[in-house]
Amino acid sequence: MTDTLTLTSPAKLNLFLHINGRRADGYHNLQTLFQLLDTGDQLTFRARQDDTITIAPDLPGVAPTENLIYRAAIALQANMEARGLPQMGADIHLDKRLPMGGGIGGGSSNAATTLIGLNHLWRAGSSRKALMEIGRTLGADVPVFVQGQSAWAEGIGEQLTPMLLPEKWFLVLCPDCHVSTREVFCHKDLTRDTRPIKVAAFSQGGSQNDCQSLVRSLYKEVDKALIWLKKFSNHARMTGTGACVFAAFDSAAKAEQVFAQRPAGMTGFIGRGINKAPYYNLIPD
Numbered sequence: 423m424t425d426t427l428t429l430t431s432p433a434k435l436n437l438f439l440h441i442n443g444r445r446a447d448g449y450h451n452l453q454t455l456f457q458l459l460d461t462g463d464q465l466t467f468r469a470r471q472d473d474t475i476t477i478a479p480d481l482p483g484v485a486p487t488e489n490l491i492y493r494a495a496i497a498l499q500a501n502m503e504a505r506g507l508p509q510m511g512a513d514i515h516l517d518k519r520l521p522m523g524g525g526i527g528g529g530s531s532n533a534a535t536t537l538i539g540l541n542h543l544w545r546a547g548s549s550r551k552a553l554m555e556i557g558r559t560l561g562a563d564v565p566v567f568v569q570g571q572s573a574w575a576e577g578i579g580e581q582l583t584p585m586l587l588p589e590k591w592f593l594v595l596c597p598d599c600h601v602s603t604r605e606v607f608c609h610k611d612l613t614r615d616t617r618p619i620k621v622a623a624f625s626q627g628g629s630q631n632d633c634q635s636l637v638r639s640l641y642k643e644v645d646k647a648l649i650w651l652k653k654f655s656n657h658a659r660m661t662g663t664g665a666c667v668f669a670a671f672d673s674a675a676k677a678e679q680v681f682a683q684r685p686a687g688m689t690g691f692i693g694r695g696i697n698k699a700p701y702y703n704l705i706p707d
Protein backbone atom coordinates (compact mmCIF):
# COMPACT_ATOMS: atom_id res chain seq x y z
CA MET A 423 0.00 0.00 0.00
CA THR A 424 1.45 3.42 -0.98
CA ASP A 425 1.01 6.61 1.01
CA THR A 426 -0.36 8.62 -1.94
CA LEU A 427 -3.69 8.19 -3.64
CA THR A 428 -5.39 10.11 -6.48
CA LEU A 429 -9.16 9.78 -6.90
CA THR A 430 -11.80 11.29 -9.15
CA SER A 431 -14.58 12.96 -7.19
CA PRO A 432 -17.61 12.60 -9.49
CA ALA A 433 -20.47 14.98 -10.21
CA LYS A 434 -24.12 14.00 -9.87
CA LEU A 435 -27.34 15.02 -11.55
CA ASN A 436 -30.80 14.84 -10.04
CA LEU A 437 -32.73 13.22 -12.90
CA PHE A 438 -35.82 14.44 -11.07
CA LEU A 439 -36.45 16.10 -7.70
CA HIS A 440 -39.80 15.98 -5.91
CA ILE A 441 -40.34 17.76 -2.63
CA ASN A 442 -42.94 15.99 -0.55
CA GLY A 443 -43.13 18.13 2.55
CA ARG A 444 -41.27 20.09 5.20
CA ARG A 445 -40.16 18.43 8.44
CA ALA A 446 -40.28 19.99 11.90
CA ASP A 447 -36.50 20.62 11.77
CA GLY A 448 -36.88 22.70 8.58
CA TYR A 449 -35.38 20.07 6.25
CA HIS A 450 -37.55 18.76 3.41
CA ASN A 451 -38.60 15.23 2.62
CA LEU A 452 -37.85 14.57 -0.99
CA GLN A 453 -37.64 11.91 -3.67
CA THR A 454 -34.89 12.05 -6.23
CA LEU A 455 -32.89 9.94 -8.64
CA PHE A 456 -29.16 10.54 -8.33
CA GLN A 457 -27.22 9.89 -11.52
CA LEU A 458 -23.45 9.83 -11.05
CA LEU A 459 -21.26 11.16 -13.89
CA ASP A 460 -17.74 10.22 -14.92
CA THR A 461 -16.77 13.91 -14.89
CA GLY A 462 -15.26 15.18 -11.67
CA ASP A 463 -12.61 16.93 -9.60
CA GLN A 464 -9.26 15.23 -8.94
CA LEU A 465 -8.18 14.79 -5.34
CA THR A 466 -4.70 13.63 -4.35
CA PHE A 467 -4.07 12.52 -0.78
CA ARG A 468 -0.60 12.11 0.75
CA ALA A 469 -0.49 10.67 4.26
CA ARG A 470 1.42 12.53 6.99
CA GLN A 471 2.73 11.06 10.21
CA ASP A 472 1.53 14.06 12.27
CA ASP A 473 -2.15 15.02 12.54
CA THR A 474 -2.04 18.14 10.31
CA ILE A 475 -4.48 18.48 7.39
CA THR A 476 -3.43 20.79 4.55
CA ILE A 477 -5.46 21.51 1.40
CA ALA A 478 -4.11 23.28 -1.67
CA PRO A 479 -5.03 25.35 -3.47
CA ASP A 480 -7.58 27.40 -1.49
CA LEU A 481 -11.09 27.53 -2.94
CA PRO A 482 -12.19 31.07 -3.80
CA GLY A 483 -14.89 32.23 -1.40
CA VAL A 484 -14.54 29.24 0.94
CA ALA A 485 -12.67 29.60 4.26
CA PRO A 486 -10.11 26.77 4.58
CA THR A 487 -11.84 25.31 7.65
CA GLU A 488 -15.23 25.44 5.85
CA ASN A 489 -13.91 23.47 2.89
CA LEU A 490 -15.90 20.23 2.91
CA ILE A 491 -12.66 18.33 2.27
CA TYR A 492 -11.25 19.69 5.52
CA ARG A 493 -14.48 19.06 7.42
CA ALA A 494 -14.56 15.47 6.15
CA ALA A 495 -10.93 14.85 7.17
CA ILE A 496 -11.55 16.27 10.66
CA ALA A 497 -14.72 14.19 11.05
CA LEU A 498 -12.80 11.02 10.16
CA GLN A 499 -10.00 11.92 12.57
CA ALA A 500 -12.59 12.42 15.36
CA ASN A 501 -14.18 9.08 14.54
CA MET A 502 -10.78 7.35 14.67
CA GLU A 503 -9.94 9.01 17.96
CA ALA A 504 -13.24 7.78 19.42
CA ARG A 505 -12.26 4.26 18.31
CA GLY A 506 -8.84 4.56 19.96
CA LEU A 507 -6.93 4.62 16.65
CA PRO A 508 -3.78 6.72 16.22
CA GLN A 509 -4.17 10.17 14.63
CA MET A 510 -2.71 10.77 11.18
CA GLY A 511 -2.77 13.76 8.86
CA ALA A 512 -2.71 14.42 5.14
CA ASP A 513 -1.61 16.86 2.48
CA ILE A 514 -4.49 17.08 0.02
CA HIS A 515 -4.37 18.57 -3.45
CA LEU A 516 -7.61 19.56 -5.14
CA ASP A 517 -7.84 19.99 -8.89
CA LYS A 518 -11.26 21.71 -9.02
CA ARG A 519 -12.93 21.10 -12.38
CA LEU A 520 -16.61 21.12 -11.42
CA PRO A 521 -18.45 24.41 -11.08
CA MET A 522 -19.43 25.19 -7.49
CA GLY A 523 -22.97 25.72 -6.27
CA GLY A 524 -24.49 24.43 -9.49
CA GLY A 525 -26.52 21.50 -8.15
CA ILE A 526 -24.00 18.95 -9.39
CA GLY A 527 -22.79 18.15 -5.89
CA GLY A 528 -19.07 18.88 -6.20
CA GLY A 529 -18.62 19.87 -2.55
CA SER A 530 -20.54 16.86 -1.26
CA SER A 531 -18.61 14.60 -3.63
CA ASN A 532 -15.29 16.05 -2.45
CA ALA A 533 -16.32 15.30 1.15
CA ALA A 534 -17.25 11.71 0.30
CA THR A 535 -14.07 11.12 -1.72
CA THR A 536 -12.04 12.44 1.21
CA LEU A 537 -13.74 10.06 3.65
CA ILE A 538 -13.09 7.13 1.33
CA GLY A 539 -9.55 8.14 0.35
CA LEU A 540 -8.36 8.85 3.89
CA ASN A 541 -10.12 5.80 5.33
CA HIS A 542 -7.98 3.79 2.89
CA LEU A 543 -4.69 5.70 3.37
CA TRP A 544 -4.98 5.87 7.15
CA ARG A 545 -6.07 2.21 7.31
CA ALA A 546 -9.00 3.35 9.43
CA GLY A 547 -11.02 0.26 8.55
CA SER A 548 -14.45 1.93 8.55
CA SER A 549 -17.24 0.23 6.61
CA ARG A 550 -19.15 1.95 3.82
CA LYS A 551 -22.13 2.22 6.17
CA ALA A 552 -20.04 3.85 8.92
CA LEU A 553 -18.58 6.35 6.45
CA MET A 554 -22.09 7.13 5.17
CA GLU A 555 -23.10 7.97 8.76
CA ILE A 556 -20.15 10.35 9.10
CA GLY A 557 -21.02 11.80 5.68
CA ARG A 558 -24.55 12.52 6.78
CA THR A 559 -23.26 14.96 9.40
CA LEU A 560 -21.55 16.95 6.61
CA GLY A 561 -24.49 17.39 4.22
CA ALA A 562 -27.64 15.74 2.87
CA ASP A 563 -25.94 14.79 -0.41
CA VAL A 564 -22.76 13.27 1.04
CA PRO A 565 -24.10 9.72 1.77
CA VAL A 566 -25.00 8.97 -1.86
CA PHE A 567 -21.46 9.80 -2.93
CA VAL A 568 -20.02 7.61 -0.14
CA GLN A 569 -22.27 4.79 -1.22
CA GLY A 570 -20.81 5.40 -4.66
CA GLN A 571 -23.77 4.25 -6.75
CA SER A 572 -26.45 5.96 -8.79
CA ALA A 573 -29.49 5.69 -6.58
CA TRP A 574 -33.10 6.41 -5.85
CA ALA A 575 -33.28 8.54 -2.69
CA GLU A 576 -35.97 9.39 -0.17
CA GLY A 577 -36.10 10.98 3.28
CA ILE A 578 -33.87 14.04 3.16
CA GLY A 579 -31.81 12.20 0.57
CA GLU A 580 -30.21 9.64 2.86
CA GLN A 581 -32.54 6.64 2.32
CA LEU A 582 -30.83 5.15 -0.71
CA THR A 583 -31.66 2.35 -3.11
CA PRO A 584 -28.95 1.72 -5.73
CA MET A 585 -30.25 1.82 -9.33
CA LEU A 586 -28.85 0.51 -12.59
CA LEU A 587 -29.50 3.35 -15.02
CA PRO A 588 -28.77 3.45 -18.77
CA GLU A 589 -25.29 5.01 -19.11
CA LYS A 590 -26.29 7.94 -21.31
CA TRP A 591 -24.30 10.99 -22.27
CA PHE A 592 -25.31 14.15 -20.46
CA LEU A 593 -24.81 17.65 -21.72
CA VAL A 594 -24.64 19.95 -18.69
CA LEU A 595 -24.86 23.73 -19.05
CA CYS A 596 -23.74 25.97 -16.20
CA PRO A 597 -25.48 29.36 -16.29
CA ASP A 598 -23.35 32.11 -14.81
CA CYS A 599 -25.12 32.47 -11.47
CA HIS A 600 -24.89 30.92 -8.02
CA VAL A 601 -28.10 29.52 -6.57
CA SER A 602 -28.14 28.98 -2.81
CA THR A 603 -29.71 25.64 -1.83
CA ARG A 604 -30.83 27.20 1.42
CA GLU A 605 -32.48 30.17 -0.29
CA VAL A 606 -34.50 27.85 -2.55
CA PHE A 607 -35.63 25.61 0.31
CA CYS A 608 -36.64 28.61 2.43
CA HIS A 609 -38.58 30.34 -0.37
CA LYS A 610 -42.31 30.78 0.22
CA ASP A 611 -43.14 29.91 -3.41
CA LEU A 612 -41.32 26.56 -3.48
CA THR A 613 -43.55 23.62 -4.47
CA ARG A 614 -43.29 21.36 -1.44
CA ASP A 615 -46.42 19.22 -1.59
CA THR A 616 -45.78 16.76 -4.41
CA ARG A 617 -47.35 13.36 -3.70
CA PRO A 618 -44.79 10.56 -3.23
CA ILE A 619 -44.34 8.33 -6.29
CA LYS A 620 -43.09 4.76 -6.75
CA VAL A 621 -39.72 4.24 -8.49
CA ALA A 622 -41.40 2.85 -11.63
CA ALA A 623 -43.31 6.10 -12.22
CA PHE A 624 -40.05 7.83 -13.12
CA SER A 625 -39.44 5.62 -16.14
CA GLN A 626 -43.01 6.32 -17.27
CA GLY A 627 -42.18 10.02 -17.48
CA GLY A 628 -44.16 11.16 -14.42
CA SER A 629 -41.56 13.39 -12.80
CA GLN A 630 -40.19 16.91 -12.62
CA ASN A 631 -37.83 19.11 -10.64
CA ASP A 632 -39.97 20.95 -8.09
CA CYS A 633 -37.36 23.71 -7.68
CA GLN A 634 -37.17 24.45 -11.39
CA SER A 635 -40.02 26.92 -11.94
CA LEU A 636 -39.04 28.92 -8.84
CA VAL A 637 -35.35 29.07 -9.81
CA ARG A 638 -36.24 29.98 -13.42
CA SER A 639 -38.30 32.88 -12.15
CA LEU A 640 -35.53 34.08 -9.82
CA TYR A 641 -32.57 33.62 -12.21
CA LYS A 642 -33.07 34.62 -15.84
CA GLU A 643 -29.78 32.91 -16.76
CA VAL A 644 -31.27 29.53 -15.78
CA ASP A 645 -34.45 30.26 -17.69
CA LYS A 646 -32.50 31.19 -20.83
CA ALA A 647 -30.31 28.07 -20.64
CA LEU A 648 -33.37 25.84 -20.33
CA ILE A 649 -35.19 27.51 -23.20
CA TRP A 650 -32.11 26.92 -25.36
CA LEU A 651 -31.56 23.31 -24.33
CA LYS A 652 -35.23 22.41 -24.81
CA LYS A 653 -34.74 23.08 -28.52
CA PHE A 654 -32.64 19.90 -28.59
CA SER A 655 -34.35 17.76 -25.97
CA ASN A 656 -37.92 17.63 -24.64
CA HIS A 657 -36.48 16.34 -21.38
CA ALA A 658 -34.04 19.17 -20.63
CA ARG A 659 -34.21 19.90 -16.92
CA MET A 660 -32.46 21.59 -13.99
CA THR A 661 -30.42 19.53 -11.50
CA GLY A 662 -30.89 19.90 -7.73
CA THR A 663 -31.59 23.46 -6.71
CA GLY A 664 -29.73 24.71 -9.82
CA ALA A 665 -28.20 26.52 -11.49
CA CYS A 666 -26.99 23.80 -13.91
CA VAL A 667 -29.36 22.32 -16.47
CA PHE A 668 -28.91 19.12 -18.47
CA ALA A 669 -30.20 16.89 -21.24
CA ALA A 670 -29.47 13.22 -21.95
CA PHE A 671 -28.29 11.91 -25.34
CA ASP A 672 -27.70 8.39 -26.64
CA SER A 673 -24.20 9.10 -27.94
CA ALA A 674 -21.21 11.30 -27.15
CA ALA A 675 -21.26 12.52 -30.75
CA LYS A 676 -24.85 13.82 -30.46
CA ALA A 677 -24.12 15.54 -27.12
CA GLU A 678 -20.99 17.14 -28.61
CA GLN A 679 -22.86 18.29 -31.70
CA VAL A 680 -25.40 20.14 -29.53
CA PHE A 681 -22.73 21.48 -27.15
CA ALA A 682 -20.80 22.96 -30.09
CA GLN A 683 -23.82 25.16 -30.87
CA ARG A 684 -24.18 26.58 -27.34
CA PRO A 685 -24.75 30.29 -26.95
CA ALA A 686 -21.64 32.48 -26.74
CA GLY A 687 -20.32 32.70 -23.19
CA MET A 688 -22.23 29.64 -21.95
CA THR A 689 -20.01 27.15 -20.11
CA GLY A 690 -20.71 23.50 -19.47
CA PHE A 691 -19.42 19.99 -20.05
CA ILE A 692 -20.37 16.56 -21.29
CA GLY A 693 -20.27 13.63 -18.90
CA ARG A 694 -21.19 9.99 -19.19
CA GLY A 695 -23.68 8.56 -16.72
CA ILE A 696 -22.05 5.89 -14.54
CA ASN A 697 -23.66 3.45 -12.13
CA LYS A 698 -20.64 3.16 -9.84
CA ALA A 699 -18.20 5.83 -8.68
CA PRO A 700 -14.52 5.33 -9.65
CA TYR A 701 -13.59 4.74 -5.98
CA TYR A 702 -16.39 2.23 -5.36
CA ASN A 703 -14.10 -0.78 -4.85
CA LEU A 704 -11.83 1.02 -2.40
CA ILE A 705 -14.03 0.16 0.58
CA PRO A 706 -14.89 -3.40 1.51
CA ASP A 707 -18.67 -3.94 1.97
Ligand SMILES: C[C@@](CO)(OP(=O)(O)O)[C@H](O)COP(=O)(O)OP(=O)(O)OC[C@H]1O[C@@H](n2ccc(N)nc2=O)[C@H](O)[C@@H]1O
Binds near residue numbers: 452524560562
Ligand atom coordinates in the same frame (compact mmCIF):
# COMPACT_ATOMS: atom_id res chain seq x y z
C1 LIG B 1 -31.69 19.19 -2.70
C2 LIG B 1 -30.33 18.81 -3.20
C3 LIG B 1 -30.53 17.68 -4.21
O1 LIG B 1 -29.41 16.99 -4.56
O2 LIG B 1 -29.78 19.96 -3.78
P1 LIG B 1 -28.36 20.44 -4.39
O3 LIG B 1 -27.57 21.02 -3.24
O4 LIG B 1 -27.68 19.27 -5.00
O5 LIG B 1 -28.68 21.50 -5.38
C4 LIG B 1 -29.52 18.29 -2.01
O6 LIG B 1 -30.16 17.20 -1.37
C5 LIG B 1 -29.09 19.27 -0.97
O7 LIG B 1 -28.01 18.65 -0.31
P2 LIG B 1 -26.82 19.48 0.35
O8 LIG B 1 -26.34 20.51 -0.62
O9 LIG B 1 -25.84 18.48 0.86
O10 LIG B 1 -27.62 20.20 1.47
P3 LIG B 1 -27.24 20.56 2.97
O11 LIG B 1 -25.91 21.22 2.99
O12 LIG B 1 -27.47 19.38 3.85
O13 LIG B 1 -28.40 21.64 3.29
C6 LIG B 1 -28.39 22.97 2.81
C7 LIG B 1 -29.75 23.60 3.16
O14 LIG B 1 -30.75 23.07 2.28
C8 LIG B 1 -31.96 22.81 2.95
N1 LIG B 1 -32.34 21.40 2.75
C9 LIG B 1 -31.43 20.50 2.27
C10 LIG B 1 -31.80 19.19 2.01
C11 LIG B 1 -33.14 18.81 2.30
N2 LIG B 1 -33.56 17.55 2.09
N3 LIG B 1 -34.01 19.71 2.80
C12 LIG B 1 -33.64 21.00 3.01
O15 LIG B 1 -34.46 21.81 3.45
C13 LIG B 1 -31.74 23.22 4.39
O16 LIG B 1 -32.23 24.54 4.50
C14 LIG B 1 -30.24 23.24 4.55
O17 LIG B 1 -29.84 24.22 5.46
Ligand SMILES: Nc1ncnc2c1ncn2[C@@H]1O[C@H](COP(=O)(O)OP(=O)(O)O)[C@@H](O)[C@H]1O
Binds near residue numbers: 491532
Ligand atom coordinates in the same frame (compact mmCIF):
# COMPACT_ATOMS: atom_id res chain seq x y z
N1 LIG C 1 -14.67 21.30 -1.59
C1 LIG C 1 -15.70 22.06 -1.95
N2 LIG C 1 -16.10 22.10 -3.23
C2 LIG C 1 -17.14 22.86 -3.61
N3 LIG C 1 -17.86 23.63 -2.78
C3 LIG C 1 -17.51 23.64 -1.49
C4 LIG C 1 -16.42 22.86 -1.02
N4 LIG C 1 -16.33 23.06 0.28
C5 LIG C 1 -17.30 23.92 0.63
N5 LIG C 1 -18.02 24.29 -0.44
C6 LIG C 1 -19.19 25.21 -0.41
O1 LIG C 1 -20.36 24.43 -0.71
C7 LIG C 1 -21.20 25.11 -1.64
C8 LIG C 1 -21.99 24.09 -2.46
O2 LIG C 1 -21.10 23.42 -3.27
P1 LIG C 1 -21.41 22.29 -4.33
O3 LIG C 1 -21.56 20.97 -3.65
O4 LIG C 1 -20.35 22.35 -5.37
O5 LIG C 1 -22.77 22.73 -4.96
P2 LIG C 1 -24.22 22.11 -4.94
O6 LIG C 1 -24.55 21.69 -3.51
O7 LIG C 1 -25.08 23.22 -5.45
O8 LIG C 1 -24.21 20.96 -5.88
C9 LIG C 1 -20.24 25.96 -2.46
O9 LIG C 1 -20.85 27.10 -3.00
C10 LIG C 1 -19.14 26.31 -1.45
O10 LIG C 1 -19.47 27.51 -0.77
